[in-house]
Amino acid sequence: MNCKNCNTKVNSNYCPNCGQVKNVKRIDGHYIVHEIEHVLHFERGIFYTIRELTTNPGENIRKYLSENRSRLVKPIIFIIITSLIYTLLNHFFHVEDGYVKYHEAKPSTVGSIVKWVQDHYGYANIIMGVFIALWLKLFFRKYNYNFFEILIMLCFVMGMGMLIFSVFVILQGLMHFNVMTVAGMAGISYSAWAIGHFFDKKKVASYIKAIIAYILGMITFWIIPFLLGTIIDLLSKH
Numbered sequence: 001m002n003c004k005n006c007n008t009k010v011n012s013n014y015c016p017n018c019g020q021v022k023n024v025k026r027i028d029g030h031y032i033v034h035e036i037e038h039v040l041h042f043e044r045g046i047f048y049t050i051r052e053l054t055t056n057p058g059e060n061i062r063k064y065l066s067e068n069r070s071r072l073v074k075p076i077i078f079i080i081i082t083s084l085i086y087t088l089l090n091h092f093f094h095v096e097d098g099y100v101k102y103h104e105a106k107p108s109t110v111g112s113i114v115k116w117v118q119d120h121y122g123y124a125n126i127i128m129g130v131f132i133a134l135w136l137k138l139f140f141r142k143y144n145y146n147f148f149e150i151l152i153m154l155c156f157v158m159g160m161g162m163l164i165f166s167v168f169v170i171l172q173g174l175m176h177f178n179v180m181t182v183a184g185m186a187g188i189s190y191s192a193w194a195i196g197h198f199f200d201k202k203k204v205a206s207y208i209k210a211i212i213a214y215i216l217g218m219i220t221f222w223i224i225p226f227l228l229g230t231i232i233d234l235l236s237k238h
Contacts, residue, residue, distance in 0.1 A: 003017065053160050056151075057197050058197030061152075061157075063154070065145075078155060078156060083124075086121060092173070095172055110226055115205075129151055129158055130151065132154055139210075140206075140209065143200075154195075168183030196209075
């Protein structure tokens with residue numbers, strides 16, 4: 001028979017061209033459980049990814065980029081899942097401010113944009129990663145990594161940052177002490193360490209440039225909604 005995906009002749013259980021299984025099984029309860037286990041698998045799933053990014057982020061991300069892309073969870077999926085975990089915990093424990101605090105006297109476009117960011121951390125983190133990646137590319141221009149490889153690295157790093165925030169959300173929800181400021185410091189500290197570890201873990205300058213680029217990227221990201229919202233509000237008054 002021919003492969004139903006690419007029409008290549010199939011003589012085994014899998015297509016020799018695209019890897020599509022010869023006979024696709026019907027989706028049932030067993031299939032759903034298997035897919036969940038695949039995502040959460042300790043050897044190749046999200047728990048394994050978290051462990052590796054906690055102990056040795058630089059080497060593991062470099063291996064993902066250049067050698068083996070099946071060991072870790074896909075970076076875009078990772079940052080979206082971890083951001084979703086943070087968002088759900090944030091709403092469950094009613095830590096409304098999250099790690100971004102913004103108050104306004106009356107409704108405005110800026111407030112609406114900030115609210116969107118708070119409700120969509122997964123997408124917002126990817127967008128923020130673009131700005132941080134631009135600064136990192138500038139600061140580490142002597143290294144042989146292109147913009148997109150740096151952005152992929154940041155998806156892993158910022159995803160871990162979301163998990164760090166999640167831990168502090170649980171602590172604040174259970175103990176009723178405001179610890180989100182500490183969470184911000186812990187998240188930035190991990191990010192600076194992981195990014196420096198990725199580029200050159202033996203150089204102190206790597207960690208210094210990493211934290212400066214990260215902070216500049218965050219500032220640049222937040223300047224955009226304020227400028228955009230202010231311009232829209234000014235134009236709407238005329």
